[in-house]
Amino acid sequence: MTDSYRTSASTGLPTSVDDGAPAGHPTPVGEPSFGPATSLSIPADETGTAGSSDTEQPELFPHLPQSGDDIAAPDRRVLEAIGALVLAWGRLEQTTAAKLATMRQAFGDVRIVGGRARPTMPKLLAELRALVAMRDRHDKQVLTVISEIDGALQRTAQFRLLVVDGAQSCEDDAVICHDLKNSPHRVTQADLQRETAQLNRIRSQIAAL
Secondary structure, eight states: OOOSEEEOTTTOSEEEEETTEETTOOOOTTOOOOOTTOOOOOOBOTTSOBTOOOOSOOOSOTTSOOTTTTSOOOOHHHHHHHHHHHHHHHHHHHHHHHHHHHHHHHTTOOOOTTTTSOOOHHHHHHHHHHHHHHHOTTOHHHHHHHHHHHHHHHHHHHHHHHHHHHEEEEETTEEEEEOTTOOEEEEEHHHHHHHHHHHHHHHHHHHTO
């Protein structure tokens, strides 16, 4: 025999039990009461469309100039000169790595130059100097050429780093770059073309070793 009446914890009065659940149990304070026919309503905006919102993002800093308003458009020839410099450096790395692979095979070593990681130019030149010293033990002129290439590339590497990592603005036919000390440097299109030609000459010298 089951008890059909239980004492309500909220009122202290006996309430009827229907299938184990108190009938007419009051809703706890702070919890919404939803019945079978109850539905959530979304308030309409001023235009009468429910749930619509303004899709335009508000301007957070209206007092600042718009993007590009105070920046001069870069000269296309300067951009092309920067791209030629970057490409010339990459082609130099590729030619040097191919030269090392050929020399390795001549010595009976078929390992891939640099392994899984792409080697840097100082590492490539160091290995090239070692292999040339083994191949031409009595020819000091070739080692002198490699030393001159190494010195020229150190200066060009600093120039390339300044242009690639420090370019911040353009001025007529030049790009304004900042070094690691945040000092500005004006690099003209002629400077970029001169360094690119230097890289192409070094690339030809390495290929002819």
